[in-house]
Amino acid sequence: MRIQEFLDHCAASERWVRDFYTFLAERFRADPRCSGLFGQLAEEEEAHACGFEFLKPIAARSAPQIVVNDRFLADFERMRRGLDKVRHRVESQNGSSLPDVLGLAILVESTTMERDKLAFVSVEDRDFQRVLDGITACDEAHRKKLEEMRDSIAVLA
8 A cells, every 4th residue: 555545544534533523513512511522523633634634745755665454444444334333323313322422432533543553654754753643642632531521421420
């Protein structure tokens, strides 16, 4: 896989997650704390997508080599289908409770983190590596924010 294709795939997956969080922000708009968190995460996912796009000219200049685990593309497609299923589940008449949705969002972030582990990018360009590392660190921060929200709701229940 060429580095440009890898970056395109990563940017697309960040936008799928952005759309998912935008949907959840709207779905839980009656709860300002939840809609605020989901809205913030949506904005950050768009920033991640822009980060991957920012890397394209750097990749073209420095020609980094990429080695992608065989599961990368299969997991990428599985993530897209999974987000569609989760969204459909939340949209269904039965809907989903906030703790369930938070659990699913945590799973989405964990899947994104796993995606990052599946691909190893070997580059000497510090800018490239810094942006890539920053995006990966943000996924972990997202998961922690979601877990904190889930845990605070469990305490109230």
